[in-house]
Amino acid sequence: MSAAGRPTVVVTRRLPAPVEAELTRAFDARLNRDDHPLTPAELQDALRSADALLPTVSDRITAATLAVEPLRTRILANYGVGFNHIDVAAAKARGVVVTNTPEVLTDDTADDAIMLMLMVARRAGEGERQVRSGAWTGWRPTHLLGTKVSGKTLGLIGLGRIGRAVARRARHGFGMRVVFHDPYPPPAEVVAELAAEPRATVEDVLREADFVSLHSPATPETRHLMNAARLALMRPTAFLINTARGDIVDEAALVAALERRHIAGAALDVYEKEPLVTPALLTMENVVLLPHLGSATQETRVAMGMRALDNLMAFFAGTAPRDRVV
Numbered sequence: 132m133s134a135a136g137r138p139t140v141v142v143t144r145r146l147p148a149p150v151e152a153e154l155t156r157a158f159d160a161r162l163n164r165d166d167h168p169l170t171p172a173e174l175q176d177a178l179r180s181a182d183a184l185l186p187t188v189s190d191r192i193t194a195a196t197l198a199v200e201p202l203r204t205r206i207l208a209n210y211g212v213g214f215n216h217i218d219v220a221a222a223k224a225r226g227v228v229v230t231n232t233p234e235v236l237t238d239d240t241a242d243d244a245i246m247l248m249l250m251v252a253r254r255a256g257e258g259e260r261q262v263r264s265g266a267w268t269g270w271r272p273t274h275l276l277g278t279k280v281s282g283k284t285l286g287l288i289g290l291g292r293i294g295r296a297v298a299r300r301a302r303h304g305f306g307m308r309v310v311f312h313d314p315y316p317p318p319a320e321v322v323a324e325l326a327a328e329p330r331a332t333v334e335d336v337l338r339e340a341d342f343v344s345l346h347s348p349a350t351p352e353t354r355h356l357m358n359a360a361r362l363a364l365m366r367p368t369a370f371l372i373n374t375a376r377g378d379i380v381d382e383a384a385l386v387a388a389l390e391r392r393h394i395a396g397a398a399l400d401v402y403e404k405e406p407l408v409t410p411a412l413l414t415m416e417n418v419v420l421l422p423h424l425g426s427a428t429q430e431t432r433v434a435m436g437m438r439a440l441d442n443l444m445a446f447f448a449g450t451a452p453r454d455r456v457v
Contacts, residue, residue: 132159132182138447141177142185143169146210147429150436154185157444175199183446185210185439186217188405188423194221202227206446208439211426212236213376214456215349223457230442230454234292235434236426241296243425244344244374245304247398248285250419251370252342253277257416278341278368278395280305286340287311288333288356289375290322294346298325312336337364342372349376359384363393370396374425377402382409389415400425 132138140158142151145166154160161181163169168189169177177184178199186192187210197218206228207217214231222229250256254277261267261275285301287294290313301307302325309327316322316329330336333356337343343365347353357371357380365371371394373380382403388394396417402408405423412418426432442452
C-alpha cells in the first residue's frame with residue numbers, strides 16, 4: 132500500500148486517457164509515461180514494489196520473472212483476453228492471481244478477421260501500394276483480379292466468442308457457408324443458430340474451406356497448430372487468416388507453402404515472434420500484414436481498461452474478480 136493507504140498498481144504501457152484517469156483516481160497508479168516496453172529487470176522491480184501489475188501482451192512474465200524476491204505483487208490484471216505471455220502456472224505457484232478482459236473485444240476482433248479476409252481476397256493491400264507509389268496507370272479489365280468472397284466456404288478453427296462473431300458476419304453478411312472444428316464446441320442450439328457445420332478434425336476443415344480463419348487460444352497444444360502438414364491440406368486457392376495468436380502458425384512453414392503456391396495467400400494480424408515478422412513475408416504481395424490491430428478501436432481499448440480496473444477493484448475489495456484465470 133502507498134502512504135495514502137491505496138494499493139500501488141504499475142501500468143506497463145500507456146492506456147487510453149479515460150482509463151489512466153480512473154486508475155489514478157482509484158489507486159496509486161504508476162504510469163508508463165514514455166510507453167516503452169518494460170525490460171525483464173523493470174518487470175521484476177515492479178513485482179517487488181507494487182501490489183498489482185496491469186500488463187499487456189507486450190510483457191513477457193515468465194517463471195524466471197516471477198521468481199523475484201521479495202514478491203509484493205498479488206494480482207496481474209492483464210489488459211487483453213489472451214494471456215499466453217504470462218506463465219500462469221508459475222503465477223499460481225507463487226499465489227498471484229491472474230485476470231484478463233474477455234467479451235469486450237469480441238466484435239472488433241471479428242471485424243478485423245473479416246477485414247483481413249476481404250483485403251487478401253480482393254488484393255486491397257497490393258492496390259493501395261500501387262496507388263500510393265504512383266504505379267497505377269488506370270482501369271483495365273484484367274487489373275488486380277482477386278477472389279470473390281460471397282458464397283464461399285469459411286472454415287473456422289475454434290468457435291468461441293470471436294469465432295461465433297465471425298461466423299455471424301460471414302453467414303449473414305456474405306452468404307458464406309461456415310464449417311468449423313472446436314474440441315470444446317458451444318451448445319447445439321448455438322451451432323444451429325449460426326447454421327455452422329461441425330467437422331470432426333482440423334484436417335477436415337482445411338480440406339473443405341476457401342478461407343481458413345484461426346480462433347484458437349494459444350496453449351502448448353495449439354503451438355504450430357498450422358504446420359507444414361496441415362498447410363499442405365489446404366486448397367491451392369485457399370487463404371489463411373490469423374487474428375488469434377502468432378505462435379499458432381509455424382511461420383517458416385507458411386512461407387514455404389506460399390512460395391510453393393500450396394495456398395493462395397495469407398492475412399495476419401499476429402506473429403510468431405511479435406513484433407518481429409519473418410522477413411520473407413514482408414516481400415510477398417499475396418500476404419496482408421497488420422500490426423496486431425484486433426481490438427484497436429477507441430471504444431474497445433477503453434472498455435478493456437475499465438474491465439481490468441473492475442478486476443483490480445474487486446480484488447482489493449476482497450471479492451472475486453469476475454475474469455479470474457488463476
